[in-house]
Amino acid sequence: MMQSSSYPKFAVVGHPNKGKSSIVSSMAYDDSIQIGDTPGTTQVNRGFPLKVDGEIIYELFDTPGFQRARRILSWLKEQEPVSADKRGDLVKKFIVENREHPKFKDEIELLEPIVNGAGIIYVVDASKPYGVEYETEMEILRWTGQPSMAILNLIGDEDYRDQWKRALGHYFRLVRTFNPIEATFRDHMELLESMAQLKEEWTKPIQKAIGILETLHQQKIEHSVDTIVSSMQKSLSYIYVAKIKGDSATKLEEKTAKLEYQKQIVKYEREHKQEIEKIWNHRSIDKAEDALLLDDIGLFSKESASIFGLSQKELIITGASAGALGGLGIDLAFGGGTLFLASLIGGAVGGVGAMVGFDNIYDVKVLGQSFGKRELTVGPMKNLNFPYILLGRALYHASVMAKRSHAQRDFVNLGDENSYTGQVIDSDMRKKLERVHVKLRARNVPKDESIKEYRDTVLKGLLGLLG
Amino acid sequence: MQTKNSNLSIKTYLDFSQLLELYRGDHEQNRSFALKREKLLQNPLKLLLDWSNLNQFRLTEELNSKSYLSYLSRLSSIFGLLFFIIGFFVGLGLLSYSGEAPVNIIYYLLIVMVVPLLSMTLSLLSMLTHGGVADFFNHLFPLHWIEKLFSTLPFAKRVDSLDSPLSAELSKWIFIERIQLLSLLFSFGLLISLLLMVVVKDIAFGWSTTLQLSPEVFQSILASIGILWEGVLPSAIPSLELVEISQHFRLGRRVDPQMIQNADKLGAWWKFLAMTTIVYAICFRFILWLISKYGVKRQLERDFLALEGVQGILREFNTSFISTKAPKQEIHLEIVEDSIEQVSDNMYKSYNTIFGWNFLKDEIVLANDAKEIRGLAIFAVGGSSSFSEDESKAENAKESVLLFVKSWEPPTMDFIDFLEILIENREVHEVQLYPLGTVGRYYDSDAKDIAIWRRKIQGLKSKKVWVIDDAE
């Protein structure tokens, strides 16, 4: 008898270089698994258990590809013929007898989880034509007697799925298409649904796993939203304080202080992005991050403003309706307000970029504090558009991370970000957001209800982006 | 409120907040910590305190709480002593009876009852308000200004320059608590001086006021002050007779027998004064002190739970830790760099033997036709033929050999085994390996696929095998 543990196991097997590790990466949310063009990238089997508080729900195995399938099949066929129900034992015998054999290292690694009770997930690249050599592999898998299914992965542009389905139909009950690079969370769940059907005893645990992963997904979304909200609170109310010598700040002191202020805001954004990446298990992404468009577009740049900021009209409507104007009374007297005023008077300033002169919009004050200490403070940012830029970038980044498959090893590709803002934040949501922005700008603590409302709005925005 | 079941102190609060700067654990650690204390899951404060205790060892640098608390306790003990002594001397001053002018009990009442009641009202107002308003009330206490001055002293400077680790609200409560404690000590000083004076001296008390106050009215005022201890200690409430004889102007200027007799009775005032001090300045203050202690504790709890990072840890305590990690580490594979070694585009018109790896014979013939080449012998190898069949074909090959492979299928070890037989076959002079694309693409291959074959062949380090790369 084959030994079997109480939880379902699945071994992802197949020819070298057909995306086995990619499939495991995407299903186990692990972007550290080595994936590569070189056949034989994976050299030993590796289990990826789904654990909840230490309890294993199911386990997925990544394995090396078949290397000498013909030799194994002939070894099996050379043995004393046995009835079909005993064939699995022969495969076991093969492993035991050839464990030290250098030529069968890969096959033993790949067959081991299967003889230990794992179901078979056979991966092929259906963008390439079918060939008879695959039959040897499928024959061996059939000898193990384990429940099995096939996955059609489309690595290239062509599509030979019909051909493959006809051939695979002889060996596998279930054949599904799954593209690990593009797989969404839904695709992943559907694949699990199929895996649940492989064996009666596995249906319940896999259903449970689906429930757990759905909860986990939900938790990650909530956690991302919390992270975004607290980062927004931190950034929008931040002030940089510098001690100064004279009675008033010199130009240089002011410039340095403004720079330090910006640096801190950028730092907050970076920290928050790392936190989001951690939440979504994209831990290896920082290497690719330099190419992340979000970083090319500096937080304080006009590009960022035109993509993520509001248009003048939106801004004016939002400002007026959320009572931002009332809170701005003082600002209007300062440099920053004049820009806003100009735009109020009616399109005197063209283009969104003009709304984003970040230079004059800080609150810069010199405070003569006790015992002759003088302080120069910069912030909070008075630019009305700034919170939307910050939030837009945060939401966009979070949605990219949430959707990104762990099989992806490329740089983050930001597609049609241009349509971003109007898409997810409507005027009603903006009104709710602005209520908190006003408070934070004034360094007042927003009421708990407003924060809650803010959080709900951010959540709605993120869900909108996730589609 | 959870105040009862936690032993939260300023020290634990400060240590916890310092720990959080340094360490917050991860979800796995925090969840398994919480699961071991499942009963405590309903009591986040207790759970966090346990967590903080367990991880306290991570704080290897000096604790902020140490300097802060030593400052605080120094402040409290210096002021405590000071207030006690001041109380004592104020008492002495009030009770200094030269033997001529009697001690005016109205002054005394002012200090042990009216002023404390006023200050307690102020404390209560400050307790009940927040932010700027409470701050305003606190500014009315002389202590506030004394401390402000004090904070410029050298030893206090260091702590003052630290970012105050406490929230404004918590500082307020701590300040209020300190006021209650110091006032209590002040009143003790006062009480002790009273008792001492009574023991060592014979004090004559009297009362006088410019207001038109009849002894009857005055007595009823005193009786209502004493209403709280009327039942227990009726002798500590001055009688109308006592009030009458102690009115100043009746006391007369010169010592006469009647006055001496009265003086004896006048001493009976002390019980009333002592009780007033005990009840108003001490008991009431004590109650307020308890309330302020409770206030500190409650505020500590709130601030404790509001510290940055706490909500995250609590969430980790309460949500299952789900992991998909592999316990086994992966050994990363070195990728061989591609070079131009053993690559050629120099094909012959005819070969001694043409093999098609994983091709059917018909497919080989078709490919030969397309590429306009001929072979003396043509064999399909790999695929469904057995290894031993292929082996003998490889051993019988000679001179120039062409080997078609499917470019999109990466080389397997099975193929390499076959190729090595060809390499070892001395009769074979040259093996040209030709990766073909799919028929659908007219045998065109992806450069990426050919690169895989090139790398593999280069890895073999045989001068006999060439990869045909006609990709361009």
Ligand SMILES: Nc1nc2c(ncn2[C@@H]2O[C@H](COP(=O)(O)OP(=O)(O)OP(=O)(O)O)[C@@H](O)[C@H]2O)c(=O)[nH]1
């Ligand atoms: N475009 C695209 N490329 C894919 C897809 N799946 C896999 N690949 C690529 O195919 C190559 C091989 O992927 P792996 O996941 O390493 O394949 P494997 O089967 O684990 O390979 P070995 O471990 O060598 O047996 C990598 O370059 C992947 O990026 C896919 O769905 N789409």
Ligand SMILES: [Mg+2]
């Ligand atoms: Mg692999």
